[in-house]
Amino acid sequence: xxxxxxxxxxxxxxxxxxxxxxxxxxxxxxDGMKILVHGGGKKATQMAHKLGIESTLINGxxxxxxxxxxxxxxxxxxxxxxxxxxxxxALQTNAIGLSGADGNSILSNKRPVKDIDYGFxxxxxxxxxxxxDVLISANFTPVFCAITHDGNGQLLNTNADxxxxxxxxxxxxxxxxxxxxxxxxxxxxKDINDKNSVIKHINSESYPALLSNxxxxxxxxxxxxxxxxxLKNGVHAVFMGNTTILTKENENYTKITx
Amino acid sequence: xxxxxxxxxxxxxxxxxxxxxxxxxxxxxxDGMKILVHGGGKKATQMAHKLGIESTLINGxxxxxxxxxxxxxxxxxxxxxxxxxxxxxALQTNAIGLSGADGNSILSNKRPVKDIDYGFxxxxxxxxxxxxDVLISANFTPVFCAITHDGNGQLLNTNADxxxxxxxxxxxxxxxxxxxxxxxxxxxxKDINDKNSVIKHINSESYPALLSNxxxxxxxxxxxxxxxxxLKNGVHAVFMGNTTILTKENENYTKITx
Numbered sequence: 001x002x003x004x005x006x007x008x009x010x011x012x013x014x015x016x017x018x019x020x021x022x023x024x025x026x027x028x029x030x031d032g033m034k035i036l037v038h039g040g041g042k043k044a045t046q047m048a049h050k051l052g053i054e055s056t057l058i059n060g061x062x063x064x065x066x067x068x069x070x071x072x073x074x075x076x077x078x079x080x081x082x083x084x085x086x087x088x089x090a091l092q093t094n095a096i097g098l099s100g101a102d103g104n105s106i107l108s109n110k111r112p113v114k115d116i117d118y119g120f121x122x123x124x125x126x127x128x129x130x131x132x133d134v135l136i137s138a139n140f141t142p143v144f145c146a147i148t149h150d151g152n153g154q155l156l157n158t159n160a161d162x163x164x165x166x167x168x169x170x171x172x173x174x175x176x177x178x179x180x181x182x183x184x185x186x187x188x189x190k191d192i193n194d195k196n197s198v199i200k201h202i203n204s205e206s207y208p209a210l211l212s213n214x215x216x217x218x219x220x221x222x223x224x225x226x227x228x229x230x231l232k233n234g235v236h237a238v239f240m241g242n243t244t245i246l247t248k249e250n251e252n253y254t255k256i257t258x
Numbered sequence: 259x260x261x262x263x264x265x266x267x268x269x270x271x272x273x274x275x276x277x278x279x280x281x282x283x284x285x286x287x288x289d290g291m292k293i294l295v296h297g298g299g300k301k302a303t304q305m306a307h308k309l310g311i312e313s314t315l316i317n318g319x320x321x322x323x324x325x326x327x328x329x330x331x332x333x334x335x336x337x338x339x340x341x342x343x344x345x346x347x348a349l350q351t352n353a354i355g356l357s358g359a360d361g362n363s364i365l366s367n368k369r370p371v372k373d374i375d376y377g378f379x380x381x382x383x384x385x386x387x388x389x390x391d392v393l394i395s396a397n398f399t400p401v402f403c404a405i406t407h408d409g410n411g412q413l414l415n416t417n418a419d420x421x422x423x424x425x426x427x428x429x430x431x432x433x434x435x436x437x438x439x440x441x442x443x444x445x446x447x448k449d450i451n452d453k454n455s456v457i458k459h460i461n462s463e464s465y466p467a468l469l470s471n472x473x474x475x476x477x478x479x480x481x482x483x484x485x486x487x488x489l490k491n492g493v494h495a496v497f498m499g500n501t502t503i504l505t506k507e508n509e510n511y512t513k514i515t516x
Contacts, residue, residue, distance in 0.1 A: 077335070078335035078337065081336070082360075085407075086412065086413050090411035134398075153347070154344065155341065
């Protein structure tokens, strides 16, 4: 099977113009077929603040009300996505910017209201691997923002990590897929205070111990759960680290396999 | 040759949710291959105002400075484009939202500074008909916002009428293309005060008289010049009128041919 890389960049890279440019050069130079997924980081929060839209938090969780969804659609779907696409074109990468509504590529369900009404938040239901395959087979490089739709005309704010893993799972039907989560750390750390304490390899054998001794906790926990879910559903490997994991020079990152 | 319809909607349709929904139903029901081009109307101006960005006007012409371009990218490329795409998906039309940067589909030159520096405004240089053909041949329906790029990473605000005609011209190499300009009038009017005084047919023989007696003037003049330019470069026909020109019921519109 042909190889396909799905790369997710976090907010810290998007928020800093120099970091973004450096990352996009690495992404453009990456061989083979590839897909980029980006969140929006603090840019949407900043824009909401400028517009006088206050974030609603319930039990510490952010709620996507109508006004917030509009800001997210403007910032992630417009400002961030189109600028990334234009910059990639300048780097000779034939990028095409997408939300999950475009080409009906990612269909979601609005998260059901249980204890909390999260508002316009989507949980991924179906990734159309054939629609995405048409694009990458025509040498387009899809750039997804973290927005999906419900098929009834409603856009939905959707977790970018989940979009990444769900795309990877769907594309595993016809490609050997690898996920690269680029973030502010060098990888999964043994000691959160030592940025060089990278755990180089995690698999389903070593994972339970990392959980039980609390090395994997807090924000890292859902990320890892997400990774193993992807691996169990056909993804070949997951890499976590800073943006240089896209190069052959970096040997200090976390590789996760089954 | 297969037929391809390129439809442009103006700001008045986008600004009103009911009008937009009615239009999208007509667009979704239109047979054959089709492309939609939209401007953004007053929504960008309103958003700029909310953000405290004042429009710069020189000799009555709006200047696209950096802050204004960001607003345009958010509103046209994000909010308007992604909502249209999601609504079309709900109407079983497999829309894919694009700026000219996406798939390198529309390359522009930043308008040279002569008497006026228009800022980040692009004049269309090249439409990649093959990139667009890949998409429509795969049954995607492209939805273009009025943003292009210069190939060096810079997005550019670009006139939606020009984008429409330039796409039509480029696609004429492999399709019999027709342009539909949907706007607030029933067509080109003999008497601007009589909305029913539609001139049903204009061609290069009747056009000079309409110019010399001042029937075509002001805002209509560049639109018509644009139409004849498109027709001379391979476009089959241009239709102007309200959104019902997309139906067979409406017989009150302006058809323009060579």
